[in-house]
Amino acid sequence: DVKVTQSSRYLVKRTGEKVFLECVQDMDHENMFWYRQDPGLGLRLIYFSYDVKMKEKGDIPEGYSVSREKKERFSLILESASTNQTSMYLCASSLQYLGGNQPQHFGDGTRLSIL
Amino acid sequence: GNSVTQMEGPVTLSEEAFLTINCTYTATGYPSLFWYVQYPGEGLQLLLKATKADDKGSNKGFEATYRKETTSFHLEKGSVQVSDSAVYFCAFLSGGYNKLIFGAGTRLAVHP
Numbered sequence: 001d002v003k004v005t006q007s008s009r010y011l012v013k014r015t016g017e018k019v020f021l022e023c024v025q026d027m028d029h030e031n032m033f034w035y036r037q038d039p040g041l042g043l044r045l046i047y048f049s050y051d052v053k054m055k056e057k058g059d060i061p062e063g064y065s066v067s068r069e070k071k072e073r074f075s076l077i078l079e080s081a082s083t084n085q086t087s088m089y090l091c092a093s094s095l096q097y098l099g100g101n102q103p104q105h106f107g108d109g110t111r112l113s114i115l
Numbered sequence: 116g117n118s119v120t121q122m123e124g125p126v127t128l129s130e131e132a133f134l135t136i137n138c139t140y141t142a143t144g145y146p147s148l149f150w151y152v153q154y155p156g157e158g159l160q161l162l163l164k165a166t167k168a169d170d171k172g173s174n175k176g177f178e179a180t181y182r183k184e185t186t187s188f189h190l191e192k193g194s195v196q197v198s199d200s201a202v203y204f205c206a207f208l209s210g211g212y213n214k215l216i217f218g219a220g221t222r223l224a225v226h227p
Contacts, residue, residue: 004158033215042220095213102213
């Protein structure tokens with residue numbers, strides 16, 4: 001079974017702090033994704049990566065950056081946390097198959113509160 | 116643009132009732148379609164999928180049929196259980212790199 005592990009289930013930070021959310025997958029997947037989940041809005045894609053050191057902006061990248069130095073690890077960085085970034089953050093991974101039907105596998109999520 | 120529309124929740128049912136959660140999509144071409152489920156306090160799990168028109172995905176008693184004519188992928192279950200209480204998300208793959216477009220989710224609450 002695919003295992004996607006997010007480093008923290010709950011995190012509380014202060015406005016202006018630099019925040020790191022870590023995600024590790026154990027199935028050698030090429031693609032990795034970061035989403036935020038908010039009530040009534042579903043999941044919105046922040047960034048994704050299709051290879052080491054490669055990244056692409058999703059639908060809501062403002063205020064975030066990412067890092068992928070190793071294939072199994074994908075980090076989300078809040079450069080200067082703000083209260084409107086309080087949310088549930090979900091990491092996912094999938095095999096690379098252009099035009100194919102590979103599902104994404106999700107971690108358990110990190111509930112981040114910015115005070 | 117690409118989007119998914121799901122019926123608004125919450126959907127409240129008694130145990131053993133019949134469940135339908137409607138999902139329609141707007142997309143270019145005929146993408147692969149998915150239903151994900153999120154149990155309380157957990158991440159999303161793939162429930163079922165269909166990759167081409169008229170395919171039926173099924174898992175754990177849930178079913179959904181890929182209807183190209185109506186661009187729909189409605190989720191059904193004949194007899195729900197309390198353990199089915201969760202949020203259900205309809206989604207499809209968009210473009211390359213397996214990006215998913217999600218609906219807003221539908222919360223299901225099943226009472227004994």
